[in-house]
Amino acid sequence: MRQTKIIRNVWLGIENLLLHKLRSFLTMLGVVFGVGSVVAMLSVGEGASKEALEQIRKLGSNNIIVSSIKSAEEEATSTQHSHMSIYGLTYEDYRRVATNFEGVQQAAPVKLTRKDSRLRERAMELRIVGTTHEWFELVPRQVLAGRVLLHSDQEKQAPVAVLTEFGARKILATEHTIGQTVRMGGDQFEVVGIVKSESGQAGNIQIPDQEIDAYIPIEVARRYFGDIFTKRTSGGDEREMVELHQILVRVDDPKKVEAVAAGIERMLESSHKKKDYVVSVPLALLKQAEATKRTFNIVLGSIAGISLVVGGIGIMNIMLASVTERTREIGIRRAIGAKRKQIIYQFLIETVVLSTTGGMIGLGVGVLIPFLITYFSGMTTLITLNGILLPLLISMTIGILFGLYPAIRAAQVDPIIALRHE
C-alpha cells in the first residue's frame, strides 16, 4: 500500500516533468555529465590499480630484485677496442645475501647468456638463464609440461634445461620434446620441462622472466660458459665479465621489504667500489601506484564533484523558477487541504526524479567512456558495483540536497496570497 503510494507520487512527478520535456532534459544535463565523469573516473582509477596489482603479483610482492648495471665510468671506457669491462654482482654477493642475511627467506642467482642453439633441425639463438631451483619459488609460474629445476640438478650439476613457453615456441618444442636433447653453445642439454612465461613491466622494473628462453642450473652455466661474454657490436667485439646479472630475493615479511632492501644496498655499497648494481623493490612500485591513484582520484574526484554541484545548482535554479511559476497551483493545493510537508514532498520527488534520471543517463555515459578509453588506448578500466551504486546514490542525494530549498520555499507559499496571484 505504502509502496504503491510512493510509485504513484513518483509517477505524478514524472507526468509533471514530461509537461516540459526540453526544460527537464536540459535541467538534468548537469547531473548527467557529473555522474558520467564520476563513473568514468572510478573505472579508470580501479583499472589502473588493478593493473598495478597485477604487475606486482608478477614481480612478487615480497621480492627484491638486485640487478647488475654498467657503472657510468665503465660505460665511458668500454668504447676502447679490446677493452674488457668487469662489473656487476658477484657470487660472493649472492652468498652473503642468501646465507644469514637478516630478513631474507630465499634468494636466487641469475646468470644470463645467449647461445646459438639447436633442437633437431631448428636452430635459434636462445637467451639462457643459469639459476637455482629457488627461482621457481620466487617467481612462480605454471608448469606446462615436465618439471622445473630441482635441488638435485644443482648437486649433480646435471645438464638439464627448462624452456619457457616463449623459448619453446621459438625453437618449436612441444610437450613431446621433454626428454629430448637441445644443443646450446657447444653443449648438450636434456629438456626436462616447459613453464609458462609472463611478459610486461611495472614502472622501470622488468618482469624477471622477461626475454628468457631457457633455464639451466647455474653451476652448469658457469662451468660450460664461464663468466666472460662477448657481444658483437658494429665497432668490433665487446667483452664483459659479469659473474651474476641479477639476484632475486624474497623477504619473509612484506613489512620488512624496504628495510631489507636498504640493508642489501648498504652491504653492496661497502663491498663494491663502483655503483654497478641497482636494488628495486616491486612493493615500492605498488605504493607509488597507489599514491598516483590517490592523486588521480582527488583531482578527477574534485572535477567530478564540481560538475555535480554545478548540476545540482542547475536543478535548484530551475526548481525555484518552477515554484514561482506554480505559486497559484501551490495555493490551490494548500486551500484544498494539502499540508506543508506534502508540498515539500511533491517538489522533492520532482527534483529527485530529475536528478536520478540524470544519474542513470550519466551512468550510461560513464560506462561508455571507459569502454572507449580501453578500446582506443588499451588502458585497463574496471567498472565495479560500487562504481555504479555510488554515483546513483550521489545523484539521488544531489536531488534531495538541492531540491530541499525550492521545496521548502514552495511550502512557505501563503495560500491566500497565492490564490490572488494572477
Next chain:
Amino acid sequence: MIEQSATRSDAEIVRLEDAYKIYQMGTQEVKALAGVSISFKKGSFWAIMGPSGSGKSTMMNILGCLDRLSSGRYYLESQDVSGLDDDSLSEFRLRYLGFIFQSFNLIPQLTVQRNIELPLYYLGWDANQSAVRAKELADEVGLGDRLDHRPTELSGGQMQRVAIARALANDPQIIFADEPTGNLDTRTGEQILELLVELNGQGKTIIIVTHESSIAERAQRRLHMIDGVIDRIDESSNA
C-alpha cells in the same frame, strides 16, 4: 426565524466571537475585521454582502480556515480552531470544507478528472476509487463527458462546475464561495447558483460572497458588512 428540530449546539456549525483581523501596514493598522460576532446554523444558506474592502473575503478566509484571527474566537463544529496550527487547519479544510472561487482556480496542467480527484489524493484514496468518485461528481455537475479535457478547453461556466465538483469531492460540511458568479454572465451565473441551492437542499451549509442582489435573494439570510463590522442581517421572506 427558521427553527430547527435539533438542539442548539447541534444546529450551530460556525461561530465567531468578537473576531478581529488586523493588518499592520507600516505604522497604520487596517482592521479588516473589527469585532464580528455571528453564528451560522448547520444547513443554512448565507450571502455575505457589502462594499469593496468591507472585509468579506477576509471573513471567508477566516471561516474557511485559510487564515487566523488576530484576536477573538472561532468555533467550527463546536471546536475552537482559533489556536490551531497550520497542519491542523489543513486537516480541517481537507475533511470538512469546500471552496469555490471567483477565478475558478483549477490547476491548468491537470485534466478535469485529476482536478476533481485532488482532495481525494490528499485524503489518501486509491486511484481506482478516486476515478469512480470523480466520474460521479462530474456527472452530477453535468460534465461527465469532459473528464479528459484540460481546464483551458472549457468555458467559464464549465470551469466553475468542475470547481464545484472538486469542492464536493470530500463531501464537505460547509461550502465557501467567494463571488462564484463574478466572472460569469448572468445566465451562467444563475445556473451555478441553482447548483448551490440544490446542494443546500441536500443539507450542506453554504456561505457565499456576492455583489449581486439577484444572487443574494436566493440565500436564506444576508449579512451586510461595512468597514469590518456587521451592518445588518436580513432574512428572505420567501425562504
